Amino acid sequence: MSRSPDSSFSPPLLDVLSNTASSNSTPPTTVADSDSLHSDTSKHDVITVAIDPDSPPAAEQTDAVDENAPPEQEQTLQQDEPQERLDTPGRARRARGPPPVYNLAKLAGTDGHGKRRAKGDIVSNRRRRTIGRATMIDQESHADESSDPKSPKAARATIDALNLQSPRRSGSQPTRRQSEGSPRSLRSSSRQAASPSSKAPPAGVRTRRSVGKIDNTKVPLELRRLQDTKEFAHSDEKPVIYTVWSNGKYVDPNEPQEPPARKKAKVATDDEEPENDKESPEPITNTKKRRVKKYLDKGLYAGQDPPADITKGLTVAEKKKLAEMPELLPSGRVNKTMPSPMFTGLRMLIAGRDFKLPWNVCNPLPPGQPKPDEWKKMTKNRFIGDSKEIWRKSDLFQDMTRCECKPEDGCGESCLNRSMFYECDDRNCNIGRAHCTNRAFADLMARRAKGGKYHVGVEVIKTSDRGYGVRSNRCFKPHQIIMEYAGEIITEEECERRMNEVYKDNDCYYLMSFEQNMIIDATTGSIARFVNHSCNPNCKMVKWVVAGQPRMALFAGDKPIMTGDELTYDYNFDPFSAKNVQSCLCGEPNCRGILGPRTREQKSKPELQKTVKNAVKAGKRKLQEMIGSEPASSNKPKRPRITSTKEALATVGLQMAKGTATAIKKTASSVASNAKKAVRGAKAPAQRRTNASTVLKKTVANRVVKAYGTKGTTKKQISRSTSTVTAKDKGVKAVKKTTVKKTTAKGTTTKTKTTATKSSSVAKVTKARGLKRPIAPARMTAAEKKRKEELDRQYEITVAHPD
Numbered sequence: 080m081s082r083s084p085d086s087s088f089s090p091p092l093l094d095v096l097s098n099t100a101s102s103n104s105t106p107p108t109t110v111a112d113s114d115s116l117h118s119d120t121s122k123h124d125v126i127t128v129a130i131d132p133d134s135p136p137a138a139e140q141t142d143a144v145d146e147n148a149p150p151e152q153e154q155t156l157q158q159d160e161p162q163e164r165l166d167t168p169g170r171a172r173r174a175r176g177p178p179p180v181y182n183l184a185k186l187a188g189t190d191g192h193g194k195r196r197a198k199g200d201i202v203s204n205r206r207r208r209t210i211g212r213a214t215m216i217d218q219e220s221h222a223d224e225s226s227d228p229k230s231p232k233a234a235r236a237t238i239d240a241l242n243l244q245s246p247r248r249s250g251s252q253p254t255r256r257q258s259e260g261s262p263r264s265l266r267s268s269s270r271q272a273a274s275p276s277s278k279a280p281p282a283g284v285r286t287r288r289s290v291g292k293i294d295n296t297k298v299p300l301e302l303r304r305l306q307d308t309k310e311f312a313h314s315d316e317k318p319v320i321y322t323v324w325s326n327g328k329y330v331d332p333n334e335p336q337e338p339p340a341r342k343k344a345k346v347a348t349d350d351e352e353p354e355n356d357k358e359s360p361e362p363i364t365n366t367k368k369r370r371v372k373k374y375l376d377k378g379l380y381a382g383q384d385p386p387a388d389i390t391k392g393l394t395v396a397e398k399k400k401l402a403e404m405p406e407l408l409p410s411g412r413v414n415k416t417m418p419s420p421m422f423t424g425l426r427m428l429i430a431g432r433d434f435k436l437p438w439n440v441c442n443p444l445p446p447g448q449p450k451p452d453e454w455k456k457m458t459k460n461r462f463i464g465d466s467k468e469i470w471r472k473s474d475l476f477q478d479m480t481r482c483e484c485k486p487e488d489g490c491g492e493s494c495l496n497r498s499m500f501y502e503c504d505d506r507n508c509n510i511g512r513a514h515c516t517n518r519a520f521a522d523l524m525a526r527r528a529k530g531g532k533y534h535v536g537v538e539v540i541k542t543s544d545r546g547y548g549v550r551s552n553r554c555f556k557p558h559q560i561i562m563e564y565a566g567e568i569i570t571e572e573e574c575e576r577r578m579n580e581v582y583k584d585n586d587c588y589y590l591m592s593f594e595q596n597m598i599i600d601a602t603t604g605s606i607a608r609f610v611n612h613s614c615n616p617n618c619k620m621v622k623w624v625v626a627g628q629p630r631m632a633l634f635a636g637d638k639p640i641m642t643g644d645e646l647t648y649d650y651n652f653d654p655f656s657a658k659n660v661q662s663c664l665c666g667e668p669n670c671r672g673i674l675g676p677r678t679r680e681q682k683s684k685p686e687l688q689k690t691v692k693n694a695v696k697a698g699k700r701k702l703q704e705m706i707g708s709e710p711a712s713s714n715k716p717k718r719p720r721i722t723s724t725k726e727a728l729a730t731v732g733l734q735m736a737k738g739t740a741t742a743i744k745k746t747a748s749s750v751a752s753n754a755k756k757a758v759r760g761a762k763a764p765a766q767r768r769t770n771a772s773t774v775l776k777k778t779v780a781n782r783v784v785k786a787y788g789t790k791g792t793t794k795k796q797i798s799r800s801t802s803t804v805t806a807k808d809k810g811v812k813a814v815k816k817t818t819v820k821k822t823t824a825k826g827t828t829t830k831t832k833t834t835a836t837k838s839s840s841v842a843k844v845t846k847a848r849g850l851k852r853p854i855a856p857a858r859m860t861a862a863e864k865k866r867k868e869e870l871d872r873q874y875e876i877t878v879a880h881p882d
């Protein structure tokens with residue numbers, strides 16, 4: 080290849096090239112860079128020269144150059160170049176050697192792109208990219224850069240200036256372009272300027288001494304650091320080898336050139352390294368250090384460095400707590416087994432909080448479960464037919480007063496409302512929503528309003544042997560409300576009609592005795608109707624009064640309920656007749672075998688008695704506090720318990736001696752009658768009186784409802800069975816009063832001893848409820864009337880079922 084006069088580059092000055100390149104730690108393309116400034120050829124087409132160590136000496140090459148150079152070039156050199164340059168041995172001669180010239184545009188396949196300049200596309204002012212560590216050179220800013228001492232150009236110029244001590248550098252070495260007044264002269268001007276002021280050492284001597292003469296203050300710091308390097312002194316130890324790179328690839332000049340490939344270049348993998356690379360003795364590219372992949376051992380945050388200061392961002396309290404937990408302080412070891420989340424991990428550990436998923440991800444019901452059809456869902460009770468007119472609101476619920484709880488009580492076990500199965504609300508609660516825990520139905524509403532399976536919490540399933548059932552879709556705490564038993568509220572007459580006409584061919588009835596001789600028919604109703612029976616249930620059906628209205632709901636039992644558990648309650652099924660007896664398939668160890676009623680032993684007597692006792696106690700205490708018959712002081716010593724009339728008399732005698740005439744112990748009934756009198760007579764605050772009478776009506780009974788068979792039964796039978804259940808299973812013990820009156824000079828002292836017995840009057844009333852014709856209210860005493868109302872509210876669940 081020969082250099083053409085209009086070639087896109089000028090012959091590089093290799094000496095300059097190598098020095099500048101080394102001082103800048105850039106690939107040896109500096110001269111070519113400057114060449115590219117004046118060239119249309121892209122930067123990667125720059126030609127560099129490989130000097131073969133075996134090639135003839137530089138002097139010979141120089142000669143060859145001189146011989147082959149065109150006459151005008153030779154002339155220029157002779158004119159501009161000082162004589163000593165020609166005489167300089169060694170490196171300078173080699174630098175002057177004629178480099179082989181390659182048309183890299185052709186090699187790179189870009190020679191066919193045409194001459195854009197010819198088409199008016201001015202590219203001379205454009206920035207061009209160089210190979211390797213690119214040097215962006217703007218032609219116009221070149222002069223400015225040189226003037227800036229911090230700029231790379233200026234640094235390079237400084238080096239060049241330092242090299243003036245070299246004999247071969249003592250004079251400017253104008254290239255052909257410089258001689259033509261090209262912009263390159265800007266760069267060499269510094270040398271020219273430096274030239275006269277510098278004292279040139281003997282030829283060929285470039286020592287540190289000579290370098291040391293330079294004013295170091297003008298040399299940039301980074302160059303001063305390099306002063307004792309060979310590169311700085313421009314003494315090469317090894318032969319300088321130049322390679323040609325194009326488009327990031329090594330170009331072997333000896334290889335025949337292939338036509339330009341239009342296809343996208345295949346990315347070379349490690350296995351198929353380009354042969355050129357192998358042949359290349361020493362590629363002068365900046366070989367990137369291969370990055371080592373990091374694999375995380377375990378966990379989301381494994382492999383991360385622990386923070387330098389783990390207490391950063393912690394509060395003072397957290398820092399204090401952390402100091403007490405040395406196990407959390409950094410041990411220096413990488414924790415691979417249990418990395419904690421990045422930001423809150425330490426906080427969680429300090430607070431001792433367990434990790435918790437934001438919601439329950441477990442959905443136990445596989446898709447495609449058969450769902451009951453022919454079932455109209457209804458989540459609220461609805462009055463049907465005459466029931467609406469007949470239904471009367473009890474005045475009990477209208478003048479309800481607030482409970483006496485304090486915020487710290489939270490309307491717990493001692494809450495008057497709770498003990499009477501009244502749900503607290505804004506009208507009857509003393510402590511408000513924030514503290515009150517006696518709002519089960521309100522909680523249920525709020526939970527369901529959120530929507531979604533988890534909040535609804537239950538789902539219908541198909542059991543293997545008992546038809547449909549209900550399963551929990553979440554966990555429930557003990558005694559937590561699960562779902563309401565809702566349906567159509569119908570009269571007894573309507574119930575009878577439906578059974579005889581509508582449900583006569585049905586296998587299951589979903590009927591439950593409710594309130595005021597009404598019945599809930601959940602044939603159209605809530606999911607609760609699908610809850611099956613178990614002799615060892617995990618739930619119970621309880622009736623509550625909510626905002627003055629009775630409502631039934633399924634509550635968790637004494638144990639928590641886990642996700643996926645089937646929900647059951649004890650129907651306490653009264654088959655009424657032998658033909659209605661159904662065998663139980665609950666499979667519990669204590670299974671009674673039939674869906675029959677619980678025996679006396681199974682009725683958990685102690686539990687029932689305890690509940691009654693506690694409730695009566697709480698009621699009495701509250702009443703006494705309200706009425707003021709006894710000071711409400713907890714510190715007051717307990718009065719002796721009177722167990723017999725004799726004892727009572729003795730106590731009374733003692734008290735009489737002390738001149739007191741107060742009641743020692745009053746039953747709920749006696750307090751109530753006093754309260755009533757007080758309401759009528761003394762006009763005490765209305766709320767207190769109302770509460771007192773309400774408490775009395777609420778002699779606590781077992782509210783767990785029961786089911787019984789009704790298939791083929793008549794209205795009379797239904798009523799009778801209901802009353803039987805009520806009479807037998809309520810477990811309500813009426814209060815027998817023994818009043819002892821003792822008249823003394825100071826007055827009359829009345830003592831009442833209470834004995835819990837089966838109340839004949841209550842039994843009578845209860846039995847009467849089983850009659851077709853209700854007892855006329857006029858024939859009932861006031862106490863009986865109240866009692867009846869209470870019993871009305873304690874109707875049982877009726878689940879009618881055939882054989």
Ligand SMILES: C[S@@+](CC[C@H](N)C(=O)[O-])C[C@H]1O[C@@H](n2cnc3c(N)ncnc32)[C@H](O)[C@@H]1O
Pocket residue numbers: 545546547548587588589608609610611612613661662663664665878879880881
């Ligand atoms: C109110 S329904 C319950 C839902 C019913 N499994 C269904 O598919 O609609 C009551 C009826 O379910 C059946 N059942 C409920 N619990 C049972 C049990 N433990 N053993 C046998 N049958 C049961 C009885 O047929 C009973 O009459």
